[in-house]
Amino acid sequence: MxxxxxxxxxxxxxxxxxxxxxxxxxxxxxxxxxxxxxxxxxxxxxxxxxxxxxxxxxxxxxxxxxxxxxxxxxxxxxxxxxxxxxxxxxxxxxxxxxxxxxxxxxxxxxxxxxxxxxxxxxxxxxxxxxxxxxxxxxxxxxxxxxxxxxxxxxxxxxxxxxxxxxxxxxxxxxxxxxxxxxxxxxxxxxxxxxxxxxxxxxxxxxxxxHYSEEGKEEVTLPSNYDDLVESKRQLKKTEKEIKDQIQKIDNQIKSELGKRDAVIGITPKFIISWKSQERVSLDRKKLEVKYPEVAKDSSIYKTSSFKKLAEKEIN
CATH class of the missing domain: 3.90.320.10 (Lambda Exonuclease; Chain A)
Incomplete structure (x- = not known):
């Protein structure tokens, strides 16, 4: 019931x-x-x-x-x-x-x-x-x-x-x-x-x-974490190989579009574009030259912190 x-x-x-x-x-x-x-x-x-x-x-x-x-x-x-x-x-x-x-x-x-x-x-x-x-x-x-x-x-x-x-x-x-x-x-x-x-x-x-605060201890981890680190390193190696293959394909497409002075390429299945885009960012060196007092004001800069996971092999 x-x-x-x-x-x-x-x-x-x-x-x-x-x-x-x-x-x-x-x-x-x-x-x-x-x-x-x-x-x-x-x-x-x-x-x-x-x-x-x-x-x-x-x-x-x-x-x-x-x-x-x-x-x-x-x-x-x-x-x-x-x-x-x-x-x-x-x-x-x-x-x-x-x-x-x-x-x-x-x-x-x-x-x-x-x-x-x-x-x-x-x-x-x-x-x-x-x-x-x-x-x-x-x-x-x-x-x-x-x-x-x-x-x-x-x-x-x-x-x-x-x-x-x-x-x-x-x-x-x-x-x-x-x-x-x-x-x-x-x-x-x-x-x-x-x-x-x-x-x-x-x-x-x-x-x-949840674990944003800095830790205080140094601890001994079991051996299976060696396996995890080794797996991570192998995956990162594979990731780089995949990224290289992706970039190779991108370069082949860019080369063909560049040779033809093309901004758009049309295949039987896709429309491919290679267009310029603009991104506005602050040039700090020019700011320091033109407005040195403003550049010294720390309140205009945003500071963020994060905990980075890193590993190195013990010799």
């Missing part, structure tokens, strides 16, 4: 803490590696209480919440369907740690509505029958938790284009998603086993921000 918890009386802090109790819809894309803003490693730290939960207080998240009601009302206007809020967290009957906090129920149907907003630069992700994979997996997860037959997704794109689509239940996809979510919760969270560190920008940014 599916259980549910009301969120009406929850404070924001209580709501955040409640998220630690299981895997919600917004976690699905992260665990599946579909979220470029957060990695499974960071999510694991959150769920195990090692770091504070991400409050998602960014501008897009804020306006997504503000415009949710607008999107829901427009969906009703365009489809003639009725929807209602469900201020509850639902739990899967077999795996109570699989949870869902849906935007709306569709009245008279065994269906839900998910409301979204999207940047205009992402409009192509919604062309035709397209739906971003992270949202598709999130909604299939909701249908699994609530045992729904179908779902609708409505999105306001760039504040001026409205799209809605129907999503049928895909049991094969649901089974694949559920298997991965159960593994993450039971092995990584409950078993307290750290997920593999991946090479995503999300993980790199998190580590840079």
């Amino acid at each position: 599916m259980t549910k918890t009301s969120t009406v009386e929850m404070s924001h802090v209580e709501w955040l803490e409640d998220r630690r109790k299981g895997i919600g819809g917004s976690d699905v894309g992260t665990i599946l590696g579909l979220n470029k803003w957060k990695s499974p490693y960071q999510l694991w730290l959150e769920k195990t209480g090692q770091i504070e939960l991400d409050e998602s207080n960014s501008e897009p998240a804020y306006w997504g919440n503000v415009l949710e009601e607008v999107v829901a009302r427009e969906f009703m206007e365009r489809t003639g369907k009725k929807v209602r809020r469900r201020n509850q967290v639902f739990e899967h009957p077999l795996h109570p740690f699989l949870r869902a906090n849906i935007d709306r129920d569709v009245v008279g149907e065994n269906a839900i509505l998910e409301c979204k907003t999207a940047n205009s630069f992402l409009a192509k992700e919604w062309d035709g029958d397209e739906i971003p994979m992270s949202y598709l997996c999130q909604i299939q997860h909701y249908m699994n938790v609530l045992n729904r037959e179908c779902a609708y997704i409505a999105v306001l794109i760039g504040g001026q284009r409205f799209v809605w689509k129907k999503i049928e239940r895909d049991q094969v996809l649901i089974d694949m998603i559920t298997k991965r979510l159960v593994e993450f919760w039971e092995i990584n969270v409950m078993g307290d086993i750290e997920p593999p560190i991946d090479g995503s920008d999300a993980t790199a940014d998190f580590l840079k921000n």
